[in-house]
Amino acid sequence: MSSSNSDRPVRPVALVTGPTSGLGAGFAKKYASLGYDLVLVARDEVRLHDLASELSTMFSTESEILVADLATEPGREAVADRLAKGVEVLVNNAGFGTSGEFWTADPALLQSQLDVNVTAVMRLTRAVLPSMIASAHGTILNVASVAGLLPGTSSAYSASKAYVISFTEGLSGGLAGTGVQVQALCPGFIHTEFHERAGLEMSAMPKAMWLSVDQVVAASMKDLADNKVISIPGIQYKVLTTAGRLIPKWLIRKMTKLVARGQGRT
Template sequence: MTAESIEPVSAPASRPVALVTGPTSGLGGEFARHLASRGYDLVLVARNELKLRALADDLRVGFGANSEIIAADLATSAGRETVIARLELGVEYLVNNAGFGTSGEFWTADPELLQSQLDVNVTAVMHFTRAALPSMVAAAKGTVINVASVAGLLAGRGSTYSASKAYVISFSEGLSGGLAGTGVQIQALCPGFIKTEFHQRAGIEMSSIPSFMWLNVEQVVQTSMKDLDKGKVISIPGAQYKVLTAVGSKVPKSVVRKLTNLVGRGRGRT
């Protein structure tokens, strides 16, 4: 579905509002449920309106949360503008979770698909954060979580995907300095392999990945929340990934690339 639509709700003014992109499965869905359990109403953004409505029903029944639905394709300027308009009305929490990877090699990939990946993984994150921050700073309260990836810290796990996540990390780190003292927090969440539909959708074969490398969505969200409480800008869930990124920062880049190609299947990932 590429058409954009908004379904507003009349929520009590006392309830804070969180906007989550890509909430219809996996990590985004867990963020939506977690925030609903904490008393937030939701603005749910994804392409599939039927799945958004099903999630909104679940959040209402399970947590008493009201939801606004925005069915939008974030790879399009029209889709992004719809979300920007809602963010400019003000939210207290923003989770930039939507993103995707692709299979195959860069030099054989469809240029339009590569541009769509860039627009979802980078352009949307930048524009949505820019739209959300003015009201947060004015209220001296707010949180932005930009879902990045360990791939943005360890070169070699694909090209355009890793590069897009490296941007998200650097972008969030840079903003954290400017936001110091404003009451607004920003975090770049950098998970490794998560048990979601992500790799299946991208057509990436993952059967060779050792079981100890996999995280679950509950673990990732819990780590994100704990690290926010500690004021950490970069959040890396899982002891195995903390070790990998720590080691990766101290050894030559050529060694990191070889290791990530071995463990993370760098070939065949765009």
């Protein structure tokens, strides 16, 4: 953590998981620009310190570094303990997909994917809610995916994101009147390291389907301001998800398979 200044005014705090690249970095920078201090959570300590230094230089933001692997119970517990002390914003961004078919995937890798994409979201949300409800203020932003809304070529990944969406929608009803806001962000394909890390071949994806990190962050923030529980950035994905509610699922699966040909994701 950077050095403290006793004369410095108290600033709100946002905790972001997976902030060292892509969408997580985008949210970290956005909240820093809005005057927040950060708690940055990831496995890579070097990249966390690099980001903290960048945020300090750009926005005079103080960042607390929390090195944790959310695929493990000790990692989740460490972050949950920090959240129990209170933050104004929680961005559950950490998550990953894998390549190959479900039946050939390493069971341990599948379990790690479930633990990061689902268990961590549930555990960290549970940890932060008591303090947010007590202060009648707070925001929980759960990064899901359009894959959780449309039948696609992935199985475990899409199912994990469908959980996040359903979980967030259910919470929104229970939290009505508490002052705590929740959002499930459902982006489509974003220019990040996500697909490369997952080993996915994306060259066949039409250019019109790609979004930038800045586009997704801006759409999410606008939808938070408009109190939308489900945020779907990009007109192309709004059209797709609307069609998905009207067109038979077998046809959506066929269309998705055509667009996402050759990706082989689990």
